[in-house]
Amino acid sequence: MPAPVITATALTKKYKEFTAVDGISFEVAPGESFGLLGPNGAGKSTTMRMVGAVSTRTSGDLSILGFDPDEFGPEIRSQLGVVPQADNLDTELRVRDNLLVYGRYFGLSRAVIAKRADELLDFAQLADRAKAKVDDLSGGMKRRLTIARALINDPRILLLDEPTTGLDPQARHILWDRLFRLKEQGTTLVLTTHYMDEAEQLCDRLVVVDKGQIMAEGAPAALIREHSSREVLEVRFGSERNAEAAEKVEGIGRLELLPDRILIYSEDGDGALAEVVRRGLTPITSLVRRSSLEDVFLRLTGRTLIE
């Protein structure tokens, strides 16, 4: 096993009294693609910022590429590419100038930056907008430019905080493809996302975080095996009657009561549906499907659970 590029041990971040990240530990191997999942406010972005060496940890240990970010911020940041959750492009500059200026901060020569800027504009499909003002771009185009900007220094680790939020399906698939290729070249990826399909596609391994703590860790498939059944039955009775129906279906399998439907976890979805009908209930709609990461997420991040 090669030495990990990121090692966090009991990593903690407090804002005054409030603990945003509460003693999490994880390791990321070189070339690995590592995901952080969790509900809003779980502490994902805070963790990303500590890993990005722009937020000082309150306690615990953190090592990025063998450096302690408290002491070697510039050394670490010179090898990172960062896509923050909120774009922070320079809206007073034009599209291509954003890349040029940013490249300078890594001490790259103008010639190198100019060449990479053009390649990256192609990658972000913004070549024809090179001279446009950033403010005139659409939300998704700004996102693509932010991602392109993060690659200007050919980073060893790429930190992506909800990279595809706001992208259209094509752009999303293009980005996935590009991320796969970066990974093949050995770039380490750390990303957060609220799209479970994205996490399943992109991540070799992921952690589910809630309230600043790690709830589970593992490869997507393993997490599904471990925290969910093989199949899920989704039944709807109409918003008014879901709660009442839920009482009657108790015992068939683990239940998840969502505002619009009930999820019943079972190894045999069709069998579960037959049992629901046998108990005298007629759902408006029903669906049997395989378990997904979303089920793991719902289970671990504490919805109303009725076991």
Next chain:
Amino acid sequence: MTSVITTRTRRWGAWYVAEHRLRTMRTYAGTIVATTLGTPILYLFAFGVGLATLVTGNVGPGGTSYLQFVAPALLATAAVTVGAEEYLLGILMGFKWNPIFTGMNSTPLTARQIIDGTAIFIIIRMAIVVVVYYVVMLAFGAVPSPWGLTMIPIGILTGLAFSPLAAFSATIYEDKGQFPVMQRVVVLPLTLFSGTVFPLTQLPIYLQWIGWLSPLWHGSELGRQASYGPTEPLWLTIVHVVYLLVFALGGWALTVHIATKRLNK
């Protein structure tokens, strides 16, 4: 290889930041050129020529004209105007409205370099404004002594002495109109009661003290010593220099401190 890159950024990072800011300035080239040229001509004409026709008071030693009296103060005021704008709006802009500082902070740059680079940029901006002012003053015949050339660094130093405003800006997270308030309650009195267009001694004592506190008064008086002085004892001239230096350096150090904390929050 990467270590070479970090070394380069460590040495030149602040200049990269200044370069970025200058690049941004290009967008505003039109108004900046117009303001840089137009302001000195207008002010020197309005006060040095127009108002001068009404002035009866004694302005300085020998044949010093009212024009020569106001000119050094107007020059210093121009630098202060640039400073106040950059220190208040420029800094908050970078942190908040157009958060380029956060972007810079995820590169190898340090917070200190970001502030230093901004300072370099502001000095360049002030230098341009002050040099143009000086040239226009020469054209108006407002500078009797060759020592008047030192008004250029004096003007820049006076502008830099307003850098505590940058520290103030850097503490703002939510824009609740602190700027207009700061502008009106602090910057405006410091500018108006600073013996620029009339000697400070014309003010009643209960307003004069504001002038003593104002870097602009110290800068204006210093400029006058250079342009047609001396009009005051040497110790007072030294006080002016020290006062300006303390504010310029103190404000800068405080800003670096606050920005570092803010960017690594």
Next chain:
Amino acid sequence: MSSVRVNPAGPDAAVKIRGSGSVRALYSGNASAVLGRGLLATRSTNWTIVLTGVFEPIFYLLALGIGLGSYVQNVTDPLGNQIPYAAYIAPALLAVSAMNGAIYDSTWNVFFKMHFGKLYEGMLATRLGPLDVALGEISLALLRGAAYGLAFLVVMQVLGLNLSWSAILALPALVVIAFGFASLGMGITSYLKTFQQMNWISFLLLPMFLLSGTFYPLSVYPQVIQFFVQLLPLWHGVELVRGLTTGALAPVMLLHLLYFAVMIAVGLFFTTRRLRALFLD
């Protein structure tokens, strides 16, 4: 009112309502709703700005009236009377502050709301028309301007700088001046797209501020320059207010008022037209 209402079912009425020149498309008689929102916003967020705005002209008055005043000879007013410099410059500062307040509210403030807050987009998605928005925003600026003007006049009274009873008329005059600047400012702003263009406004205000007979009489200038200065709105404002506070009343003041009436009409026309084009077409 109801008697003049056209029958909505009639064919003419339908055409009229849809026609782009229809007043109903522009104005729903509810500018006060816009004003109400402005007051609420003022009260809940930026009252310190409003409050400290009072100090601004007073600082100017203290510095220039007292400091500069004791340093400068007396000035002759338009009727040939000698008046102290402080009494000469105070009304000019008053007019300038009315201008500045109105310009700030109608330019930067409006610009931000149009481009960042998207406030007007929201307003015009309701029954409000562009003229409601324009009048509502301008009334807010006027209300604030009048409050500042009153505070300033009181300070002038205390310092003995109001030389005549007619000074009390300076208050309505200020409102007219502010109205002129606000409506023209808003009209121009509605056409501007970038910060750079906004900076030009500030730049153009500077010569007006310095040269409009604010600090010294126009007679200092050669004839040609005098003529150009007399075309500028601030000169008319300064002359009007100065005539009232010093008591040098003259028929020409009606001409100044006419100037502002035209300015108001032109400003409102362009603002309404532009808001309509921007948000309703």
